[in-house]
Amino acid sequence: MVSIENLHKKFGKNQVLKGVDLSINEGGIFAVLGPNGSGKTTLIKSVLGMVIPDKGTIEVQGNNINKSSEYRHKIDYLPQIANFPSNLKVKELIKMIKDLRKPTNEEIHLIELFKLEPFLDKKLGNLSGGTKQKVNIVLTFMFDSPLIILDEPTSGLDPISLIRLKDLIQAEKAKGKTILITSHIMSFVEEVSDEIVFLLEGKIYFKGTIQDLKTKTKQPDFDHAIASILTNNHA
Amino acid sequence: MLKILKYSFYDLMRSRWSYVYFAFYLLLGVVLLFLNNDLSKAVITLMNVIIVLVPLIGTIFGVMYYYNSKEFTELLLAQPLKRPSIFLGQYLGVALSLSMSLILGLGIPFVFYGLFKSGAIWDFSLLLITGVFLTLIFTALAFNIALSNENKIKGFGYAILLWLLLAIIYDGVFLMTLILFEDYPLDKLSLVGTMLNPIDLSRTLILLKLDISALLGYTGAVFKQFFGTNFGLIVSFSVLVVWVMLPVWRIVFKSKKKDF
Amino acid sequence: MNKLITFLTVIFMAKLMYAQNIEVCSTCSVSTLTEAIAQAKDFDTIIVKKGTYKEHNITINKPLIIIGENYPVIDGELKGEIITIISDDVTIDGLFVINVGTSYTEDYAAIRVRKSKNFVIQNVVLENLFFGIYIEKSNYGKIYHNKIIGDAVEEYNSGNGIQLWYSNYIEIEHNFVEHVRDGIYLEFSDHCIIKNNVSEQNLRYGLHFMFSNDDLYQDNTFENNGAGVAVMFSKKIKMINNTFKENWGTASYGMLLKEINDAEIIGNTFQENTIGINIEGSNRIVYKNNNFINNGWAVKVRGACYANSFLENNFLYNSFDISYNSKVNDNVFDRNYWSNYTGYDLDKDGVGDVPYRPVKLFSYIVNRTPETIILLRSLFIDIIDFSEKVSPVFTPDNLLDNNPLIKKATW
Structure with a gap:
């Protein structure tokens, strides 16, 4: 689905990506993790x-994807x-957005799902952060693209909406789509992702399932596994 | 690009600032015409306003719009759209809505005053055309500044600085240069100096209409050819077009390279 | 009643007997004008029928009335002067005189009047000429309703439309002069009246005065001439209700005043000239009720001008209203309307509460470095003009209109 070879990116003096090689197969949920400044967002934005x-x-x-914009028809980005x-x-x-991309009717269902009907006639400037995020989710999921990229999808969501989002993600996965997620909420990542990619100092430190990570770090749970990677590398 | 242009334009047409800008020009036109009752005088005052305020508003508004719609731009960037068309669309949206405010704001009072029946219609049209050119140029320059500066405060700073530089400081330096080198033939230098600053260029264009009698008082042959014939008008307009193209081209160039 | 008829008949008979009509046409017994003049007795009328007469050096040496019917053409074939009047009481009416010879040693004219009195030249059309109507040491004449159309290209080999030299009490009215060197030229000619003429597109001046005093020119139009109207070394000239328009160019002005004293300039319109009035060494002149519209410089004062007064004029949309090249001012500006005035009138008496300073710093700069004109109306220039206005350094600080009008002056 996505294959990345020897990716380098520098912002000013700051070398963010130092040769990332990554290939993501079709189908499944992949979480891109890493400490702040490890290049998660840069990696995702490079793909976009x-x-x-x-x-x-x-x-x-x-x-x-070099100098092309057409491929983005295949990507939904949050x-x-x-x-x-x-x-x-x-x-x-x-x-x-429909006008810019393509016609669809999927949004009706999504609006219903996130209870956005009362807000349809409101100006975006008057919405709360959480409502905006829901609109954002609607915009992302209403196109039926094979690759979905979610950057911190949980921010600002209330518990009910969070559950709905999770269901939504699972449903998309069931359709055989590839989903790329970044998140700080470890429990969320653990719950939804099939495989994780751990970025550290601009390189891929680990790629595999959560189980693999636990085995590798010899930690009983996911949180500790991540913590151990960080402490080991900084020590 | 047209779609982006359409949405940016609609967005701006609903923005408070467009109305403020429009209302300002409307008020200016009404005050000048109906309180003063002197069309020729109104045209002269308008010229001063246009060559000073239009660039200022163009730069500030351009920079402001760019920074304010940054996240929206990122949303657009993730869509299957070409980058130049996103930025050109936004640029044109801003420039056109500003131009519209200008044309309607000034045009309505003038039309009501009986512009079509008066001889000042050509002077007035020239003013509006120049105003539109200045809007196109300075909004493009503003987008350039914003594209090159992530920092909002810095961007605003540079925008104000640019305006100060071109509207006032440039002329001061220009004047000093002419006085310092008064023993040398200066007509080419002064014409080139004018071409290098879009505000001066627009001013000259209007001078060709309003002050031709005074301009013809000067002896230089180059001056004479420039001001005495249509040559000046054609050259000025061509250079203005170049002044629009250059920053627009840089928007395209810069937008292709930039990371978001 | 009968007496009256008898009386008139006697007069008529007498006229028939003493003043005869001589007809000139190609088939008549008299076929040239020269021949007719030779045959005519004093006070005869010569009627020239329509046709072309190739004649030059026609000398009119007795009092005659020469009338052209349907504009007969007198063609000088470029051989020299065409008609010379050397007698008093000559009238020339309705001729079409063309092809005057050009010479660098003699001023050939289409019609010349020399040392004669009481002449009338009217309804004459002159074309392809060197000098048009040349009045030389002749007094009490009338030049009325003539049309003079030259084709002058260079100043050195062209002549003037109507020229007066040592001639007094001449009336020049309703003439139309174009494309000559000076439209109307007066030298050493006093007490003349120049009225309702149009003088345009001439190489040098529309009207030119030299050493002529006590003349009046009124209701004339001077348009698009090389340098406008020049009034030099003359006294007590009245200039009333004339229009000076579109005199554009480096050394061009609506009117040039040089060494003029005690003149009156009233009710004139100066429109779209590079310089409206250029004044040099002129004193005690009254400028009243003139309109200065859209000129580059409305009034340019070049020094040595004292005791002039500018009263109730309208200065409208000029690039510069007044320009001085010195810091000394002895002239008065009062109750004028200045379109550039930005003051206010709180007591509503029609007079601005703040004095107006008509001389801008920028006009001083442009005098010094002419190229800076390109910065006209720049914001920077407005700023320095403003600071000069607040505290004058370069311009005469007593040069003020203390009573600037709020509305255009009317009269």
């Missing part, structure tokens, strides 16, 4: 074409902080 790598190649479904044009109404935003 928002960050231009200094070196290395990225292929999505076998096509090099950005970390969603700030929308404040003068637009929710309804209009949804209509607009």
Whole structure:
């Protein structure tokens, strides 16, 4: 599905990615983890074409993404902080994104799911953070793309919505889609992901299932496994 | 690009600032015309306003819009859209909505005053065309500044600085240079100096209409050819077009390279 | 009643007997104007029928009335002067005179009046000429309703439309002059009246005065001339209700005043000239009720001008209202309307509460470095003009209009 070779990226003097090689197979949920500044977001943004790598190649479904925008038809992306044009109404935003991508009716179901009907005629500038995030989720999931990238999808969500989101993710997985997630909430990651990719200082430190990680670090649970990687490397 | 342009434009058309800008021009037009009752005088005052305020508003508004819609831009970037079309669309959205406010804000009072029946219509059209050019140029320059500066405060700072530089400081330096080198033939230098600053260029364009009698008082042959014929008008407009193209081209160039 | 008829008949008979009509046409017994003049007696009328007469050096040496019917053409074939009047009481009416010879040693004219009195030249059309109507040491004449169309290209080999030299009490009215060197030129000619003429597109001046005093020119239009109107070394000239328009160029102005004293300049319009009025060494002149519209410089004062007064004029949309090249001012500006005035009138008496300073610092800079004109109306220039206005350093600080009008002056 996605294959990354020897990816380098530098911001100013700060070398964020130092030769990342990663291949993600089709189907399943992959969590990209790592401490702050390890390059998670940069990696995801590189795949999305928002960050231009200094070196290395990225292929999505076998096509090099360099200087192309068409491949993004195959990706649904949930950005970390969603700030929308404040003068637009929710309804209009949804209509607009559909207009920019392709027509779909999936949003009706999603709006219902997240109880967004009362907000449809409100301006985006007047919404709370959590509601905005729900709109964001609707925008992401309403297109039926084979690759879904979620950057901190849980932020600002109430427990009910969180459960719905999890269900949604599982449902998409069941359709055979590839889902890429970054999150700080370890329990969430542990619950949903099939495989994790651990980034450390610009390189892939670990790639495998949670079970593998536990075995490798000889820790009984996921939280401790992650903590042990961090302490070992900083010690 | 047209879709982005459409949405940016709609977005701005609903923004409070567009109305403030529009109301400002409307008020200005009404005050100038109906309190003063002197069309020629109004056109002269408007010229001063246009060559000073339009660039200022263009830069500030451009920078502001860019920073305010940053997250939205990122949302767009993740969509299957080409980068240049996202930024050009936004740029044109801002520039066109500003131009609209200008044209309607000034145009409505003037039309009501009986512009179409008066001889000042050409002067007035020239003013509006120049105003639109200045909006296009300075919004593009603003986008350039914003694209090159992640820091919002810095971006605003540079935008104000750019305006100060081109609207005031440049002319001061220009004047000192001309006075210092007054013993040398200066007409080419002064024309080139004018071309290098879009505000001066627009001003000259309007001078060609309003102050042609004074401009023809100067002896230099190059001046004479420039101001005495349509040559000046054609050259000025061409250079203005170049002034729009250069920053727009840099927006495209920069947007392809930039990380978000 | 009968007496009256008898009386008129006697007059008429007498006229028939003493003043004869001579007809000139190609088939008549008299076929040239020269021949007709030779045959005519004093006070005869010569009627020239329509046709072309190739004649030059026609000398009119007796009092005659020469009338052209349907504009007969007198063609000088570029051989020299065409008509010379050397007698008093000559009238020329309705001729079409063309092709005057050009010479660098003699001023050939289409019609010349020399040392004669009481002449009338009217309804004459002159084309392809060197000098048009040349009045030389002749007094009490009338030049009325003529049309003079030259084709002058260079100043050195072209002549003037109407020229007066040592001639007094001449009336020049309703003439139309274009494309010559000076439209109307007066030298050493006093007490002349120049009225309702149009002088345009001439190489040098529309009207030119030299050493002529006590003249009046009124209701004339001077448009698009090389340098406008020049009034030099003359006294007590009245200039009233004339229009000076579109005189554009480096050394061009609506009007040039040089060494002029005690003149009155009233009710004129100066529109779209590079310089409206250029003043040099002129004293005691009254400028009243003039309109200065859209000029580069409305009034340019070049020094040695004293005791002039500018009263109730309108200064509208000029790039510069007044320009001085010195710090000394002895002229008065009062109750003018200045479109550039930005003051207020709180007591509503129609007069601005703050004095107006018509001389800008920038005009001083432009005098010094002409190229800086390109910065006209720049914000920077406005700022330095403002600071000069607040505390004058380079411009005369007593040069003020203390009573600037709030509305245009009317009269």
